[in-house]
Amino acid sequence: MHAANGCVTILNQMVQYYAARFDASFAALSDATRRGVLEQLGRADASITDLADKFHMTLTGMKKHVGVLEQAGLVTTEKVGRVRTCRLGRRRLEEEAAWIESYRQLWDARFDELDKVVEELKRKEKVDGRHKKK
């Protein structure tokens, strides 16, 4: 009984956690400037000042956008001295790792089939070899 309830609780927490993450991500991505900022950070890290200049915005306006992206886990920031540097968050890296894993699985399935084709070729050659010897 306890175990069953425990499972549901964990599952619920997971669902709530992911739902919140998805909501935050969608909200973050619903804005063209914020999508532009992500694209920009995909090329290189940048300070908030750099980003404000690039997107012709005030520092305060850019800080707000970066804040939303940070909340969604899409961007992380680090303050060194007077400069706050922004870079792509871990979420982006996790997505990349997930993509590479699915790419690996695709090739794994393909190569399993290739193994079969080569096995068949080997078998045929053995048979042909035997015929030729006769």
Next chain:
Amino acid sequence: MDATRKNEPTPMKHRTTAERKSERELVVTRTINGSARLVFEAWTRPELFKQWWVPKSFGLSLLSFDADVRVGGRYRLVFSREGSEPVAFYGRYLEVTPHSRLVWTNEEGDDGGAVTTVTFEEKGGKTLLVMHDLYPSKEALDDAIASGSTSGFSETFDQLEELLITLGASVGRS
């Protein structure tokens, strides 16, 4: 002869690795149980290539594959997924070294696509395949990954939705 055949162990399945080697490179490796000559043949003869390039689990069908496997020769693959338009992939062979190396371009994209190099390295009757994709820029590879990730994202979202429905149903019952 047949008796020894029965006692032969089932060939070992080797591990496939995939890695983003640098900002512009993806590398996939795998060892295949067979000589480089046979693996090369399975890669370059269309009737053999068709048998393995699209595993059944993909839900895709390979409508055609034409390849003129020599330096400067062209290839063209046409796929279809049920209910959608056929998609073509095509390019040119830049290098063809029998049983050891193939290099081709991937030209279906908008900008200059990746260049793929496959090397076949035989050792003890087995062949190590190294497939290397070099993208024209970091952005090109990022974009390739991002477009795939986005579709993964929607799949994850579908799964989440299913999970919510299941949970809703079980809550309703209790």
